[in-house]
Amino acid sequence: MTTTRTRWGDRETRRHDILRAGRTLLLSKGLAALQMREVARGAGIALGTVYTYFPNKEALFAAMYADRLDAMLSELAPALDTTTNAEDLFVHVASAYREVYTEFGKDVDLVAMLGNNELDTSVRDRLVQSAGRLLAAFRVIVERTGVAEADLALTVMWSSIVGLCDHFTGVRHQLHQHTWDEAVRFTARTFARGLAPEGKSE
DSSP, X not given: OOOOXXXXXXXXXXXXXXXXXXXXXXXXXXXXXXXXXXXXXXHXXXXXXXXXXXXXXXXXXXXXXXXXXXHHHHHHHHHHHHOOOHHHHHHHHHXXXXXXXXXXXXXXXXHHHHTOTTSOHHHHHHHHHHHHHHHHHHHHHHXXXXXXXXXXXXXXXXXXXXXXXXXXXXXXXXXXXXXXHHHHHHHHHHHHHHHSOTTOOO
16 A cells, blocks of 8 residues: 655644554554554654654553544534433443444553553643543533432443443453343443432433
């Protein structure tokens, strides 16, 4: 496949080329294949140029993670704006996050990455912002249940979604015959009914 070379001096586009090459490697060969030399080759630039954008593999991975979270949230925006049913929102968000988790979360824990003090500050700040927007999307679901203890409910919801994603991206789901759609819908229904104000559960 022919790669169109980015015009010299177009820094933002070159950064995009690096991120694109990195994600292509990650999706096709996994985290172990995310080597800076291979990223440079995929982006059509010198290895040293890659390091002027990202000081190491961890910074590149974090930047790709942040970009993917932002893309997911952009895709979810219509559902977050128009869907009023907490159960349906749970399914939308969990299913979207499963795709992100398959690409990134199953190899590197998001919270652990946010706490990595050796990570480039600007990259970590960007990832923190993206993760914050993700939690804000989760909070929308919690708030639509009308539960009083929103922070506690958010913790349970986050744990449930990550747990489902981890379960269905590994081999453990082979121990039963339930599909992702069945499991996530059941979890969403249980979550929404359990948090609904007394007398308002459907």
